[in-house]
Amino acid sequence: MGGVTQDWPDVPTQTISRYPPYAKPWPSCGYTHRAIEAALELSARLGPDGASGILSARLTMPDAYFGVAGFRAPETEAQARFSASYCVAAGLVRGAITPRDFEPQALADPAVRALEALISPQLYPLPAGAGDMSPLAPDSLHLTLADGQTLSASVSDVRGGPAKVLSDAELSAKFIACGGLPEEARAFWEADASAPFTQFAGLRP
Structure with missing residues (x-):
């Protein structure tokens, strides 16, 4: 009993060190967040209405994460919050992700739905030793535009986590x-x- 009591103060520290908490910047599944950050970076580079010139989009992320956040063509708020492809499309079109992006009118936006359908997931297995939301397993977004230009962004550390407070x-x-x-x-x-x-x-x- 004495040993358990003596070791107890270290348990919270060890748990937080192994599973660090983070503040979610966007109101969706955490597994969509690095993809969202990549989309917002490219949206800023595209400029206003730039998303209309996207011919194709490739989203690269770990298969384990996409298994949780892989809803396609979401019809409900819950599905959209767990849809990396929807969050990416909404981020590219609108340049931001807010609670309003998960309301019925936003889900029905034809521009977002059309772009979501163009997104092709490219999944890969988590590397050995990579934990949850590991920077060893980044998310990447690659766009091909109508003028032949290509744009890419890759995010390793999740925003709101220990490395990006x-x-x-x-x-x-x-x-x-x-x-x-x-x-x-x-x-x-x-x-x-x-x-x-x-x-x-x-x-x-």
């Missing part, structure tokens, strides 16, 4: 995008770390 401003922006009030976000950041959660209630009119 979200800033306070980014966390606040996500909170507000998900329906929170700016006053609530501000109160959270300005509060003492030991403040009870109930302190932030009652801020809504």
Whole structure:
């Protein structure tokens, strides 16, 4: 018993070290996030309406991750949140991923649906020793455009993870995008770390 008690303080540290937590920047399955980041990078390079010139798209990612986030032509919010191809298409067309991208009207967007259908998954097995969301197993997106140009982006470290921590401003922006009030976000950041959660209630009119 004494040995268990003595070892207990190290258990949380060991668990967090092995399975580090991260803040999700986008409201979808974590296995879609590196693909989303690649799509947003290429969307910025394409510019406004640039996605309309995409002839084909190849999404390369581990088969284990795509097995979870591999819904094609999603019809429901839940399917879309677990669809790497939909998230990539929406990111390329709209230049952002927000909660509104999973509403029925967004799912029916003909531009996004047409582009999602063009995305071809290229899957590969996880390398030996690669853990969950491992940088050893990156996601890549390769586009071929109507003018013959090709664009590529590859993401190894998931955004919001230990290697790409979200800033306070980014966390606040996500909170507000998900329906929170700016006053609530501000109160959270300005509060003492030991403040009870109930302190932030009652801020809504």
